[in-house]
Amino acid sequence: MKKLLGTVALSLAMTFAAGAATAAEKLKIGFIYVGPVGDHGWSYQHDQGRQAIEKELGDKVETVFVEKVAEGPDAERAITRLARQGAGLIFTTSFGFMDPTLKVAKRFPKVKFEHATGYKRSKNVATYNARFYEGRYIIGQIAAKMSKSGVAGYIASFPIPEVVMGINSFILGAQTINPNFKLKVIWVNSWFDPGKEADAAKVLIGQGADIITQHTDSTAPLQIAADKGALGFGQASNMIKFAPKAQLTSIVDNWAPYYVRRAKEVLAGTWKASDAWDGLAQGTVEMAPYTNMPADVAAMAMKTEAAITSGKLHPFTGPLYKQDGSMALAAGKVIDDGALAGMNWYVKGIDGKLPN
Amino acid sequence: MGALEAVILTIITASTPLLLAAIGELVTERSGVLNLGVEGMMIMGAVCGFAAAYTTHSALLGVGAGLLAGVGMSLLFAILTQTLMTSQVATGLSLTLLGLGLSGMIGEGFTGLPGIKLEALNIPFLSDIPFIGPVIFGHDILVYGSLFIVAGVAYVLFRTRLGLIITAVGGNHHSAHALGYNVLRVRYGCIAFGGACSGLAGAYLSLAYTPQWIENMSSGRGWIALALVVFSTWLPKRLLVGAYLFGTVWIMGLYVQALGVDIPSQLLSSLPYLVTIVALIIISGNKTLTKVNTPACIGQPFAPER
Numbered sequence: 001m002k003k004l005l006g007t008v009a010l011s012l013a014m015t016f017a018a019g020a021a022t023a024a025e026k027l028k029i030g031f032i033y034v035g036p037v038g039d040h041g042w043s044y045q046h047d048q049g050r051q052a053i054e055k056e057l058g059d060k061v062e063t064v065f066v067e068k069v070a071e072g073p074d075a076e077r078a079i080t081r082l083a084r085q086g087a088g089l090i091f092t093t094s095f096g097f098m099d100p101t102l103k104v105a106k107r108f109p110k111v112k113f114e115h116a117t118g119y120k121r122s123k124n125v126a127t128y129n130a131r132f133y134e135g136r137y138i139i140g141q142i143a144a145k146m147s148k149s150g151v152a153g154y155i156a157s158f159p160i161p162e163v164v165m166g167i168n169s170f171i172l173g174a175q176t177i178n179p180n181f182k183l184k185v186i187w188v189n190s191w192f193d194p195g196k197e198a199d200a201a202k203v204l205i206g207q208g209a210d211i212i213t214q215h216t217d218s219t220a221p222l223q224i225a226a227d228k229g230a231l232g233f234g235q236a237s238n239m240i241k242f243a244p245k246a247q248l249t250s251i252v253d254n255w256a257p258y259y260v261r262r263a264k265e266v267l268a269g270t271w272k273a274s275d276a277w278d279g280l281a282q283g284t285v286e287m288a289p290y291t292n293m294p295a296d297v298a299a300m301a302m303k304t305e306a307a308i309t310s311g312k313l314h315p316f317t318g319p320l321y322k323q324d325g326s327m328a329l330a331a332g333k334v335i336d337d338g339a340l341a342g343m344n345w346y347v348k349g350i351d352g353k354l355p356n
Numbered sequence: 357m358g359a360l361e362a363v364i365l366t367i368i369t370a371s372t373p374l375l376l377a378a379i380g381e382l383v384t385e386r387s388g389v390l391n392l393g394v395e396g397m398m399i400m401g402a403v404c405g406f407a408a409a410y411t412t413h414s415a416l417l418g419v420g421a422g423l424l425a426g427v428g429m430s431l432l433f434a435i436l437t438q439t440l441m442t443s444q445v446a447t448g449l450s451l452t453l454l455g456l457g458l459s460g461m462i463g464e465g466f467t468g469l470p471g472i473k474l475e476a477l478n479i480p481f482l483s484d485i486p487f488i489g490p491v492i493f494g495h496d497i498l499v500y501g502s503l504f505i506v507a508g509v510a511y512v513l514f515r516t517r518l519g520l521i522i523t524a525v526g527g528n529h530h531s532a533h534a535l536g537y538n539v540l541r542v543r544y545g546c547i548a549f550g551g552a553c554s555g556l557a558g559a560y561l562s563l564a565y566t567p568q569w570i571e572n573m574s575s576g577r578g579w580i581a582l583a584l585v586v587f588s589t590w591l592p593k594r595l596l597v598g599a600y601l602f603g604t605v606w607i608m609g610l611y612v613q614a615l616g617v618d619i620p621s622q623l624l625s626s627l628p629y630l631v632t633i634v635a636l637i638i639i640s641g642n643k644t645l646t647k648v649n650t651p652a653c654i655g656q657p658f659a660p661e662r
Binding site: 036037039040044068095107153171184185186188189192193194195196197198199200202203204205206208218219223224227241304333351352353354355 | 359363416552618
């Protein structure tokens, strides 16, 4: 009897020990989203990346996410909670999480943080971004080709470099087709507000824009464009099912390759704080299929896409002039990443002043 | 479509949900009940309207479902505050929180699905008249409904016996009770009416304004509606002016931005609130008129004196 009890106790202890050991090895990865996973845009794509990690790394990792975290004090609380729960790697997926991430990172030096679209790093905070402006250049060209009125409407969120370079890239692309292409910009001061975005789209169309594009996260502008007979571009994910006859293409964020790579690095112990800025070439930026346009426009778009992917074409190549007329880039020169990351000026050809 | 036409249509679309929610709350408050749960009722109307429309493929059924959802939420409020005599302020705020959370839960499976749009009326000959056609005859039924409800409320409140009873109950519920009117029944009815209107406003948001369901899509409109009711001194005509003024400044803010005028967008975002408050304060300058129209018993639970 004693022997039986002893064996049972021993095997139980071993099971627990084994269980604890496996649990201790499982990497907990946390995600903070600024919007709902169901936005079918920005946060949705990040969640796709999270699911890719789970699929690829299976039972070596355990992922958890918090959605709809407002940028500000709430963010710090949410990130801290994830760190306290034992997360070893935390992705904070919006520009406005920059300072909260750094603050929490200081208090949890053993946890690794990845901040999207930011520019401040530390020993355990890496930043990552995608070269969306490459996609913007392509859609600018498509817009100029497809627009009958020569005016496009741009629904922008906040005047941060990320958004400004998108606007500039769009108009630069359009100007290669139509040097007098006009762009109207409305700032809605939010990443996600379907009502306001819809209103902005209606106002832009009312003022003569027949192409709508956005740097906000809901499907509302594209739906309004479809409703009013305009054409548009999806944002962050393929929004074709919301506007089957109006979406020309979409700039799709594909975070899976980067996420899986970084998770593997943490597991292997080789993670280092870095600044990753991948684009079409690395597969982080993808273009949704080119629809609702004639074959020659699609062919042009694919040619531009190939040129950018191979590195032959960079959207910001000189000669480039700022809105005030001064020269930003000499002929033949390509802009450097630092200037892009701090971009706070419009290129020549955009009417209207850039807010601070 | 001309620019002016587009702007007017957009203004009407932006003002309608505010008007619907506010006119319902006006009736509720006239009977002496302060229902702060407008936001909660509105968002429940939005999610139930969308869910019903999506599953039945009929926007009209969605509108009906939204209305019923609003009524349901408001009756919960009514039972708590009228029969069980809980604090109206606390219950109303709880109703808002309940509505926001419950709608998120119900809407989980409906987030991001393509919506069913409430179609605009297409009156064969009238809608085709250039400019006047779309502007006056080209709206969906909820827009016309909102104007009809405002006119109806103004008529009932000031020209019928029912309106007198409602005002009496809101002005001095003990006297009304002494006169033999069933105070609780009147208040139940007014609360339900307020809930129905808020539900319609929510259904409008998810079926006509931006035909989709996103959590918290009411974006604080319920609170704006509450403020409008008070600033309009409980007069339907002023409420109409207030709601449309808000919508106009809201849209003009975006319009001005698109024109490229150099005014900070944050200032333009705050203008609707500022302008509407200022305008309504000026309109309500007549102190006697204000006193006459304020429901004196608002917020007080009714317990019949023995």
